[in-house]
Amino acid sequence: MNEHLSPEDISRWFAGERNSELERHAGECEECSARLDRMESALAEFRGSAHDWSAAQSASAPQMEWRPPARHSANRYILALASLLVLVSASAYWHSRQQTRAAEMARADALFQQVDTEISRAVPQTMEPLINLVTWGSGPTDESQNKEMR
Numbered sequence: 308m309n310e311h312l313s314p315e316d317i318s319r320w321f322a323g324e325r326n327s328e329l330e331r332h333a334g335e336c337e338e339c340s341a342r343l344d345r346m347e348s349a350l351a352e353f354r355g356s357a358h359d360w361s362a363a364q365s366a367s368a369p370q371m372e373w374r375p376p377a378r379h380s381a382n383r384y385i386l387a388l389a390s391l392l393v394l395v396s397a398s399a400y401w402h403s404r405q406q407t408r409a410a411e412m413a414r415a416d417a418l419f420q421q422v423d424t425e426i427s428r429a430v431p432q433t434m435e436p437l438i439n440l441v442t443w444g445s446g447p448t449d450e451s452q453n454k455e456m457r
Contacts (some may be wrong), residue, residue: 312339317346 316329320343333339370453421449425431 311336312342317343321346353394 312329312332319325320329320333333343
């Protein structure tokens with residue numbers, strides 16, 4: 308290698324990408340060797356100062372405990388209240404629907420009973436007085452049967 312180490316070569320050197328040609332040149336060339344030594348001492352000094360600064364910062368910083376902001380707590384209460392409101396509303400709606408269904412079923416049952424009563428009669432209720440007046444055939448009427456039974 309005829310030339311001195313380039314900045315890219317020095318970067319590869321400190322990154323650990325050293326080939327045999329770079330190592331040979333760094334060992335033979337005093338200028339490049341001195342340059343590598345200066346860079347290595349500068350990096351070591353920077354590393355040491357960064358470690359010292361970090362240790363000083365962590366020692367001087369007050370220990371803080373993280374607490375959620377008050378608005379997050381309020382949001383939780385609002386969400387819980389909204390959930391409770393939905394549950395109560397759904398329950399009330401279900402109960403009112405059940406009562407409505409029960410009332411509809413009672414009306415339907417009453418109508419069914421009325422229809423059943425009307426169908427089971429031999430003659431309509433409005434015509435019963437006429438039936439009592441007219442006799443059909445030679446058989447006794449209801450009134451004569453009632454008199455005989457007495």
